[in-house]
Amino acid sequence: MSSRRIAFALAASAWLASAGGNSIGLVAQDRGTAGARGRPEAAAGARVGSADGQAAGEADAIGMTAERALAFARARREQLGWVPGEVLVKFKPGVSLAQGARALSALRGDVNPRAGRWIGDVLLVPTPGEENPDLAAGILAQQPEVLWAQPNYIRRLLATPSDPGYGSQWHLDQINMPAAWDINAGGKGDVLVAVVDSGVTEVTRTSVFQLWTGTRFELVPIPYAINPDIAESRFEKGRDFILYSAGTPVLDMDGHGTHVAGTILQSTNNGTGFAGIAYNAKLLPVKVCAADWDWQIIMSSRGIPGFWNEGGGCPDDAILAGVRYAADQGAKVINLSLGGAGESPAEFEALRYAVSKGAFVAVAAGNNYEDGNQPESPARYGRQIEGVMTVGAVGRSMKRAYYSNTSSGTEIAAPGGDSRDGGTAGGVFQYGLNEADFDFGSVVKPRFDRYTTVSKQGTSMAAPHVAGVAALLYSQGITNPAVIEAAIKKFAKDLGAAGVDNEYGAGLVDARAALRGLGVAR
């Protein structure tokens, strides 16, 4: 990223802020709307619409401001790990807003709690006078009114590339799924599973976005399609907590959420694609992570030229809101295939909230074994909360995958794929978005409506195996998250050192054994 470009972006940001600041919400329009091009028009109303005749209306209103998008972009570019100029604060019980404001006044600059956003009882507040949230959180934590304060961390999706190639779903055999399906054929439709991730496309439509195509902005129709291996009737209306306002459809522009959802509940025995574990369960797509194309669309919609390939990210405020939303919607299983460094009370409380609402949560342990192997969050909270399981990854040979973290507190192991164990066939295979259609390095006008065999690896891929088994256990009669965790552990196949260890936790999840339970003698 050139300094010129950054300067331009910041200037654009300032300009946009002056044109409306946080209140700017880009107006959705139908394709037929004559849209002017260029920055001035973008400020008045960026082009977002539906090309297939569906009334997009306000459904596609992009809620993220340009400043915030730029802040994210900067965080990714500079590998900050948090959103600059934002903190998450929780006040002590009984603290009034005025008292809270007093605590916030300890920070430099004008920090107004009313400018923040409440997520449950946690306040996401901008700190314009203090960019470094580590500093800001440290100051706030010393205030008597504050229970805790933390940066708004940006988590990563925990999948790493794995070359697609021929392969079978060895990972489903590994956890005994064929025999498990004899006992419980894909769970029941009343079990709602939330994939809190990069989204899972829940509508088939073509939306028109203003995109920078290299030399100019164009109105580009971008087709989206529901995964043909997950029937539309199995979707519960999801929610996007990162880019779009409430009510807009969830769209996956990364492929990660789609792959994760596929492992959990992709249709099985339907002659299409691959198998999923709880293939009768319902899906609640919750988008808390943005991909390259999400950033590109927001930037282009704001009239900011250039290609914004700083990579995706999942801010803590979105994770907190997304997990709470999933639990409030009645999700019985939540999958969190994301993580990052830094302790996050916000994530801890979100997990506790989910379990208190009756939701089991599967969390990816982290992929940084060869990159320092530091504990990751929210994985580190799995062992602290019964009903939340931290999932490590194994390859085809039932050995810990080379990347799978061992310091976060792995509680259970599941197949996550390991390209060093079986080569191209060693990944986790699902029917997913055709990633060549939106390869950021080569595609200017992406499409997200074609699906194909996709191989991925990561603890991101391991966690959904456990989430799927949890959904089956729920429909089998174990409805308490802590008991689901206990059952999965009890019937795990012990790997590595005898008993619980940091590489495999209690061992490899065994779906059949867990579903079959106990008799009197065996």
Next chain:
Amino acid sequence: MRKMFALAVIVVLTCAASAAAQQVRVNHNRTPLRAEPTSASPVLEFYQAGSALDIVSRLEGWYQVRDPKTGREGYMLASLVDELPADASARSRAAGQPGVPRTTAPRPSAPVKPGVQPKPKAGVRAVADVSAVWMTASESFKAITGSNSRVQYGGGVQAVNLWKGLYAEAMIGYSRVTGSRVFVHQGTVYDLGIPVTITFMPIDAGAGWRVRVSKTLHAYVGGGVTFMNYKEESDFAAADDDVSETFTGFYASGGLEVRLARWLHVRAEGRYTSIPDALGAGGVSAEFNETDLGGAAAAVKLVFGR
């Protein structure tokens, strides 16, 4: 446990054998043994002078006695017999003689004339029974079947009066219960809805002692070895998932036997069975740390035969 059981059986049998410690000696030839303590009641047998009979009880002017050789019981006028001192009774028993000096020619105590009723003799009887069994592994069975009890049907044979009150028996039982597989967490049971069928097929072989309380009532105690064939089968089982094993344990039983008709008796029986180390290696029995497959039972038995 097995040693304790053996000791218990020995004690029970010894007590039964030595129950009639004191005796009377018949003073006159053809002294009648009567069915009831009145002179008008039927004569069961006649005894020669010198015969020794065990005292069952003392009545006004009568002794209730039992012939130690035949087990026959009846009543004798007190004026026709002499009560022997306890030590003399013991000596005469030890010498295998009625209570007379060894120099005296032994006199038969057998009746000189057949009695009114036939002499008890060894016989074989058929038995059918139905039992309510309360399992020792109560938590385990309650978790799987919803109840810690089961009903067991059985049948077998008994050989009675083998020697005095001694009897031997061989019984086979059958019991089938259904339930579903579960998961147990901190004592709470979660039903997984996978059908389970459990079959019990015990074979009991044992012996006991039966004593006559009255003309129509006997009491008995016994015990023996039990071989329990235990099967536990469930849906979706793979190889080695189901259980079909035979375990060895013991049982002790006791009860009352009422004569309903000449060939028909009914028994009310209490039975305790212990089959240690049959459970507890897996399943919910391991969760509840219950290892014994036995239990306590209340049984009603119909006995066909004399």
